[in-house]
Amino acid sequence: MTEIKPLAEGEAWAGAKWYDLADRESGAVRRVFLWVPPEAAGQAPAEGWPVLYMTDGNAVIATAIDAMRAQACYPSGTNTGWGVLVAIGYPTDDAYDPFRRSWDLGPPPGQNYPPFWDDGEEVRTGGGGEMARFLLEDVRSFVAAKVRVNPEHQGLFGHSFGGLFALWLLFQNPKAFSHWIAASPAITWEESFLLDDLSRFDAGAAQAYVHVSAGEWEGDHLAPFQTQAPDAAERLKEKAKTRTIAAAQEMAAALSKHPGLTADYETYGGENHMSVLPVAVNRAIQRVFALS
Numbered sequence: 001m002t003e004i005k006p007l008a009e010g011e012a013w014a015g016a017k018w019y020d021l022a023d024r025e026s027g028a029v030r031r032v033f034l035w036v037p038p039e040a041a042g043q044a045p046a047e048g049w050p051v052l053y054m055t056d057g058n059a060v061i062a063t064a065i066d067a068m069r070a071q072a073c074y075p076s077g078t079n080t081g082w083g084v085l086v087a088i089g090y091p092t093d094d095a096y097d098p099f100r101r102s103w104d105l106g107p108p109p110g111q112n113y114p115p116f117w118d119d120g121e122e123v124r125t126g127g128g129g130e131m132a133r134f135l136l137e138d139v140r141s142f143v144a145a146k147v148r149v150n151p152e153h154q155g156l157f158g159h160s161f162g163g164l165f166a167l168w169l170l171f172q173n174p175k176a177f178s179h180w181i182a183a184s185p186a187i188t189w190e191e192s193f194l195l196d197d198l199s200r201f202d203a204g205a206a207q208a209y210v211h212v213s214a215g216e217w218e219g220d221h222l223a224p225f226q227t228q229a230p231d232a233a234e235r236l237k238e239k240a241k242t243r244t245i246a247a248a249q250e251m252a253a254a255l256s257k258h259p260g261l262t263a264d265y266e267t268y269g270g271e272n273h274m275s276v277l278p279v280a281v282n283r284a285i286q287r288v289f290a291l292s
Contacts, residue, residue, distance in 0.1 A: 004142045008091075014065045020091050021142060023134050030104075031089045032139055033061040036147050037082040041072065048150035050083040051143070052288045053135065053177075055105060055162035057089030059096055060281050067282040068289070075291055083289045086143055088135060103127035105161035107168035107197075111190055125190070132169050136176060155179030155288035159277050160186055163212075164194060167251065171197040174206035174261075179288045183280030184214045184273055187247040198251070203258040210263040211287050212252040213280055215271030219245035223272050244273070 006019035007029060016035040023030070037049065054060050064085050071078035090097040098116055102123050110126015143149060156177045158166035163185030170180050171194075187194050217223035222235055229235070245267065252265035268279045 004138055013062050016065060024138055026130055029091060031091050033057050033087040035065050035085040041082040044148045048148040050153040050289055051149045052085055052155045054087040055158040057087030061087040063278045063281045067285045079291050080286055081289045081291045084147055084149055101161060104131040105165040128165055128168055153178050157181040157284040159183040159280055164189055168194060171201045174203045178208055180210045181284040182212050184218055184244055184276055185248060187251055188242050198254060203260050207260045210255050210261055212248045213266045214245045214248045215276035216267055216269045217272040
């Protein structure tokens with residue numbers, strides 16, 4: 001396989017580095033953040049470091065690094081060991097690139113939507129296949145050339161659209177990761193097409209762990225600070241449509257019936273769709289890098 005060379009690179013946080021990689025097929029440039037355990041963590045295990053891959057890289061990498069550093073240095077008290085962190089984002093200083101993530105994290109076939117901004121481009125979903133190939137081929141190859149990793153112990157984390165993407169990729173390629181973490185997944189997005197994938201899903205010989213979660217205020221009730229808001233009625237109507245908690249619980253229950261898969265669900269108390277992100281990232285660290 002041809003060596004992948006970054007278009008640009010730089011320093012991020014706490015020893016992390018970022019690399020702008022051009023997709024070898026589409027040419028689309030994405031920013032890949034890479035954090036490797038420090039010297040204090042010791043040598044990599046004989047089989048290589050376990051790895052956690054994350055979508056929405058700009059928004060999650062700093063939280064993930066801090067969660068890892070705070071816990072892996074005290075394994076007997078946290079049950080969390082060291083590992084490599086890889087987060088896929090975009091060449092921007094913002095937490096998100098809404099336009100590009102809609103395409104990348106929206107599984108096919110996708111749909112078209114009005115622009116996010118005046119005079120902006122039409123928003124498209126359905127590029128999940130391109131993103132999956134970039135992740136599984138380009139990014140994995142690039143990371144393996146940088147650090148010795150364990151190909152049998154690798155997790156994928158995604159939140160919201162990222163959670164939808166993670167579940168969709170699980171259905172397409174259940175052996176791609178040993179750990180799948182889907183936080184507040186947009187399961188009912190685009191007429192709940194993901195449930196058709198679930199109905200056809202066959203885990204085969206895959207052995208994997210799946211963790212599905214949502215925040216307390218993603219269910220039937222509004223968060224306390226929203227109850228008196230002018231748009232309270234509209235928010236309740238949208239909640240009835242998205243069913244984030246119920247859909248996530250149903251998904252975990254369905255996946256747990258597949259031999260070889262261990263699936264569970266968790267509600268994060270006091271959290272809404274966005275505030276849940278750092279809590280979910282921390283839980284991904286704890287699940288993927290658990291020592292026992």
